[in-house]
Amino acid sequence: MTTLLRITPIEIVVVLFVLVVAYAAHGGARTLGKLSEAIIGLVVLFFICIAFLLLLSGSLEPQRMLPFLSKGIMPLIKTSFSSSLWVPYGELIVFLVMFPQMGKKAAFRKAGMAAILSAGVILAFSDLLQIWSMGMEYEKYSTFPLLDAARLINISDFINRMDALVALIIIFGVFLKCAIFLYAGAKGISVIFGKPSKTYIYPFALMIGALSLLVSHNFAEHTEEGLHLVIQYLHIPFQLVIPLLTAIWIWILSKRRRGSSE
Amino acid sequence: MNKRNKLFLGIWIAALPFLLSGCWDNVELNKTSLITGAAFEPGSNGKIRLTIETMIADQLEGNKDTVPSVLQSAEGNTLSEILIRFNESMDRTLLISHVGVIIIDERLAKQGLLHLLDPMQRTRFIREDILILISKDVPASHLLKVLYPRGTLTSSKITSQVKSYRISYGGIPESRLFDISEALLSEGRELALGAISLKGSFKDANTLQSIKSVTPKASIVIAGTGVFSEDRLLGFLSLEDSRMLSLARNQVKGTTISIPNHDNTAIRLYHLHASLHAEMEKGELVMRMNLEGDGTVGSVDESIRLTSIGGYEQLERLGAEYLEKQMSATIKGVQRRFGVDIFGFGEQMYRKQNAQFMSISGNWNERFARTPVKVKAKIKLYRSELKTNHIRNEGIGP
């Protein structure tokens, strides 16, 4: 948020944000579910607005998408395995924490598939919008490509400063993600220590806020850590290795139990 | 209220006093002054001299007896460094987020734009659709000093002028900050920016006296297009060439062509489209341009009979030939004088025939300069406005 507010001490920004996230996570899985319905409605609405306004201001040129796959499909596959798979798709593992509250297996599977597919569509759509309005080189050049794309909207010189829409999308999206992770973390801790998960939410939130200030000093450090180091040292073990081992262990145990009962 | 609720309430209340400790980022509007225009030119000792035009708000709204803007200059090395020095002479905090036009002197442009550009592209406050123009034949700051009879700010006059020119004549190519970035980032296309100049006597142009007469003493005119290689200015194109360039880049909103050798024949074109093609055929580069347009008849002379299909076809043919000739002349002129591809043939080839382009991308501009371009044009005429043939033609009447 320092893009929007520069002089305000970042601690204030972080503390207030984290408190509101805690208020959301405090409500439990049901609140998170309903909240995500609201937020997805808002986000999709804003995306469509941005797309529509860009179209009206004549900024979209599908030609900018070319050349398509000029270096072949290998770079695509390489990138998806090294980064896109883990962030954001690998993070879906967090929903295993809420698995018992999610209803029947069939419904969970259907909802999960629908969620992944639609998220992919939305992300692809957003990327497409950015390329069509700015071009691939410009997209790499800018820190927040969606923001730059929205800045290009200019309809008869009146509807032209639409940065706020993108700020809303980003803030609400990040907010929901934080709330879900916070809730999952608190629930996990409550399994170990026994107290209900609600008691851990506010303390965790404040701790996360404080740590976030200590962890990254600048944007490059944030990207470097977030997109490279975290993937190697945190995501692959926690999203792939440990769940896989746990699944195999459970499978062996269930086989053994079935064997002994027969 | 149980202990847990008290704790939560306590946390929320403890957070609230933070809000009371101050409003850090806010700036009251009536303590600010908007920068609406800027001009860069070479200063003394190798520095850059920035002249800014700031707006005086209530003068614009209310009484018209005073000037609408105030200009100030300062010198320094980069935009960010210079902007902070203006308060040596100006009274309020300056907001740059509403600047409309930035004029760069041709001498500075010849040395290269990049060192001016980076702060403008980076900051959130300068929007990507501000106009950036090159000043031709006069120092850039002179252009901000010329008042216009409507009493509006000079910078809004310039932006409005450029827009209207594009609708009436076909204009200069889009010269926004975004276009500069795009051109610099793209492979196979060079930058072309609009140019403005001064007509008339500059001496009293910045006083109210000059606009209190029917013929203003000085006025800002659009002077063509500046052609760049990377970020260095090479030279200028004439207004006619600028129109053709805009046409090639699909940026013309409407124009009128007048056919030579037929006095008084003119066609008003509304929808114009150019498609560029560049590919390698048998190891040789081949470039083509197809122009299409439709419009209505502006004026005719007696030799063209608009009551018959043949007349329309003749007019369409004449128009198409004229366009082809003009476009070829412009392209040849650019190839000969500047040797850079400002039309975007390289860009098209990069997009559509990527592999072929990458093999010659190293010296694209030289190859472009050597290869002739085939231009084909096609015009469709729909209507002839309110009248049919020329009034002198026989056959009108019973």
Next chain:
Amino acid sequence: MNEIDHALPNDSYSSTIQSLGHLRAHLKLVFGNTDDLAVTAVRVGEQKGLLCYLETMTNVPFMMDNIVKPLSHFSVNDPNGSADALLEEMNEKYYGGLSGTYIRDLKEFTQKLAVGQAGLAVEGASFTLMLDVKQLDVRSVAEPTTQTVVRGPKDGFTESADTNMSLIRRRLVNEKLRFEKYTVGNQSQTSVYLAYIDGALDVELLRRIRARLQTSLTSSVLDSGNIEELLRPRELSLFPTVYNSERPDAVCAAIMEAKVAIIVNGSPFVLVVPAVMNDFFKSPEDHYQWFAFGTLTRVLRYLAFFFSLFVPSLYVAVTTFHAELVPTVLLISILAQREGIPFPAVIEILLMEITFEILREAGTRMPRVVGPAISIVGALVLGEAAVQAGIVSNINVIVVALTAISGFVAPIFTFGANVRLLRFGFIFLAAVLGFYGIILGSAFLLIHLVRLHSYGVSYLSPFIPFRIRAQKDGILIFQTPLPNDEGGGNGSHE
């Protein structure tokens, strides 16, 4: 009541009718010297009797005609029978239509007197006869003052619960419609009626409402607002979860949707539970007009809600923090108007908002005769003079006026009141943190609304959770489909 109970030794004192003198003494004890208690001596057959009633609660002429006069015609069948038999005979012969009851307990006797019944006691009888001759003047059924419609029924509830119940029953001709009576309030003993349609209702809902009413500790219930206090959820809620209406058609529509209506005697505002946010944006008129018009009006109401919540804070945020988000032409205009204004934008807005609140409150409380003065003063003060004096800018007045008017669009007044408070919170947030503050505030509000529920129903239904079928009365109103069969032969009249 409590005093008197403590003054008497409880169980040793007999609480049943002993003799007329005993009755008189008891009445004197309970009712004191109150002027409106009439205790008249009558003759029932050959025995002495007492007729007791509260003049202010009973229909005295009616009583004279129908109770006292027959006493003179009374000729006893069996002159030697007991006083009890005498009373019974009297009741059966002459008081058939007056739904008389026999009361032995003294406490109940005085309670029934207080409600407006007349008591006939005979010397030597072990019980008294209570007759219902209640007459209370009520306001006649008139147009509701708060929720007006252009097209639709124009009768409104009154302060008498009986009239209200009749207004509901005549619209909802359904045998399954039930009215359940409760008495709430230690001192005021107000009658509260639950109205619902048996069968379609969620039993759990009823149980919870009953529990709240029965375990309440309030001493006085003077308006349905007091009952509304009892019914609110346990967690913090910034928005009302109980709907109130003065219109019978709105309440009947709610009852038909399997909700429970609560009629409080003494209040023309009938409560409906459960209530979600969408209910506060509905007006019965939406369904009486063409469906597209109804949809448009609903959209307008939501828009007005957002305006009244966000416009002042957006103004503050944009003019102080984010001048780069306004189109240049508009900004120049705002700048020109704000030249020379001595206050920062926040103070300006707060000043105008508070002034407007004062005006509004004064307008509501002021006696009608002084009415026109306020509108003149208000217009002059808020509008012309302040701008001319250079204290506030024109754009500020426009912002405040727009906000204020939008605040009144909500059909239910209570809802508008909550929004007003939230608006101040947003202005404050915007003043400190700009646009980010507004985003944080609206995130907080959104989470609060998502967490809020009214007796189990999510407060943001039908939007969240999103069910297509339930949208037919959300923002969009779907057209009710016509039946397929048109009835044969109607089209061919040529």
